[in-house]
Amino acid sequence: MGTLWKCTGVFPRGGPTESTTNFPARHRECLNKLRMELRPLVMCFALCVVYATSKPTEKKDRVHHDDPLSNKEHDDAENFDYDHEAFLGQEEAKTFDQLTPEESKERLGMLVDRIDEDKDGFVTVEEMKRWIKHAQKRWIYDDVDRQWKSHDLNEDGMVSWEEYKNATYGYVLDDSDPEDGFSYRQMMARDERRFKMADLDKDLKANKEEFTAFLHPEEYDHMKDIVVLETLEDIDKNGDGLIDLDEYIGDMYNQDGDNTEPEWVKTEREQFTEFRDKNKDGKMDKEETRDWILPSDYDHAEAEAKHLVYESDADKDGHLTKEEIVDKYDLFVGSQATDFGEALTRHDEF
Template sequence: MVHVRLMLVLLCAVAAASSKPTEKKSRVHAEEPLSQLKRDENNFDYDHEAFLGGQEQAQTFDQLPPKESKRRLGIIVGRIDVNSDGYVSEEELKAWIHAAQSRHILQSVQSQWSDFDLNKDDRVSWEEYKNVTYGTYLEDPQVDSEYDYSHMMARDERRFKVADADGDMTADRAEFTAFLHPEEHEHMKHIVVQETMEDIDKNGDGFIDLKEYIGDMYTMEDAEADPEWVESEKQQFTEFRDKNKDGKMDLEETMDWILPTDYDHAQAEAKHLMGQADTDKDGQLTKEEILDKFDVFVGSQVTDYGEALMRHDEF
């Protein structure tokens, strides 16, 4: 049975082949899309889905009475205030959000672990991963010739080998986390860039030119004008992506694009929350200020994608 990860890849491929994108897609790996909704400053629907971890979690949260939400958020405030001075600083917020992101990733890996650790030895071998993910194809390579499973499997094996630090072709939880979430690990980032280059570089010259860059996000149909964002992306490519102005992106320029190091999402979120709740503008938050804006905070990464609000045993 083909694993759900592979099915998601196939569904994306089908969607791309059968319809023209109406909005640009992003290759930036610094953070996955937080919500499929558009941000609306007049309500918190985007924030609830984005920072609670999806539509289902947001709907669950919506059923919590405000009084209970505030009570649980008050407990979380005490955990964020690590120096116990009665205030939450921007740095404490940033540290909490970073930790929440890490917990989210670890929980994601944990939820998949038993699916792949078939012999229950607390390790996932390449053979186990391959059999779970590509089992149907391995049993009968001719069962579906529409997709190049062999190419996908080779790419996975290459990534697995890089994540496998000790080279024994089995992954412990840390190595498997690096395999599933390579953008979060420094030693894996070149694989993310290489895979991106292979996807976009249609002429195989080892670079991404403007046509390939735009073509990865958008396919123009006959007699249609390009959306405004396409022109904006062309300008982005010329002015910022192509740093050496040779008309194409090399590996280093591609890494700067998809794995930017000049933007810290946790820092940006911390600043956003401070701006929303710091009513006296003293650069720090009291518990009262946070609770006054509970509708903002419970829709934020500060609450561990909302999971902390849902775990009754912690409150």
């Protein structure tokens, strides 16, 4: 049981009750973990089967929402804590709180050089938005860096499909498939399809950005179709390419002989009938599934980017110079001087 418990620890973010859109990635993590530890592969298989055949007793959320930029109140009249975490990410924002104003300005200036992608000397709203999204998704890039090391086997700065296939499935493809129908070959075929969609130049090799799109397709517009397709395949049990009401509810809730449904299940039935099934044919097609799992949410990163540019744009020309950003460093990053009371507390502790 110790090995199984350790294996469950590799599930990203919400754990095994989270959306199974990235279900194959979880198998990959399990396989890689156990292979590195030289544990019997049958243990990994046992976990995968348990996960694949079990249903959650609490609501499973397949909808992809962006996490909030910060849990702080956004009130610039009180402080800029929200802006600091939105611009830097929560953990990085803490490091700036330890700096003097001079150190803070210096480090911010170096960040501006990275934000200015086209190196024209100006930061636009679009560049600011992309930076904020990058700062908020730093955990994704950490995950990619970790996996990159174990898959770029020849260290040429690329991960080919052959490298990925051999590193992930090389130890199990020679085994016969289990009787319950679970198939590593099917899983590999699904991975190959996703890999090829992420591989924009179609050379069957992924650079770092393409590999990121492969591992985290929900973060890339050109990968949204595969997110929808994989979700639909997960839920569609009768193989008709559609999701009916029973499949929709069955994916979220296991009745398990209990005729008394929780209130949220009744609400989901109503949601399916009234809102999910837009053409009222009793089933969700690909477009209806897309509208469900990939809603057009309010773009918090864009709103914050516009806010930061507006507040810092001294000459009101619609974009920012490095000088304009550094002059308003307290809005972007802060320092000990912008939180004097907390700085005094830290000093007393020392």
